[in-house]
Amino acid sequence: MAELSTIARPYAEALFAAVRDDSQGLESWSALLSEMAQVAGLHDVREALNDPRLNNGQRLELFTGLVKSQVTEKARNF
Template sequence: MAELTTIARPYAKAAFLFARDNSALAEWEKMLGVAAAVAEDPAMRAWLQQPQLSAGQKADAFAEVCGDALNESGRNFIAQLAEHGRLPLLPAVFELFHAFVAAQEAFVDVELVSAQSLEDAEVERLVGSLKKRLGREVHVSTRVDEALIGGVLIRAGDTVIDGSVRGRLARLAEQLNS
């Protein structure tokens, strides 16, 4: 995975700089999101691995599947990736692009995982606390995982705050076993 990220980074950076300079960050993020989803499709992956297809054929077919989601610049970007055999990197390019946008716009994506559905007031309180702690705007998504038993697990980039009952029990078991 680290190797894929290393290879994808220059492409993501180039796309980010182009989008930023053309005031099109949101448009490019949407385009790359669609392209990443197409690249992750198992049928598309298998199709792209056919050695008899030229880079141009792969780029044209890929852009055709993406349809109107790609503008001319997006199609050119896809063509460049195809030329260098990098179309399978699109999911990693999209993730890195999103990280560059997040850094530029000073926000962080946060996932709140709870054992039960959270009330809006609880989410707002957690978001307020996270804004103070992280010093950034917070874009939050929530999901339920009953295996947590209770509490909340918070993922913000590389930071994980485990306030779940399952996490506390695991730490207690670790202490008892050591």
């Protein structure tokens, strides 16, 4: 099995490249990602997102609806 850091590195590099020139700045992205990680870490949220009755669009709406901060289009697409 691949190391977690090996799997995560390309995603981290892509995220940094995407936000480097963003007007929101790295700090606001960091705060948003931290909040998203907290929401994703909740057992009930993970269960709801794995519900086979939901399509991907519904999962996205459910998840972003639980995040208090505004989830921009750029963040949604990432």
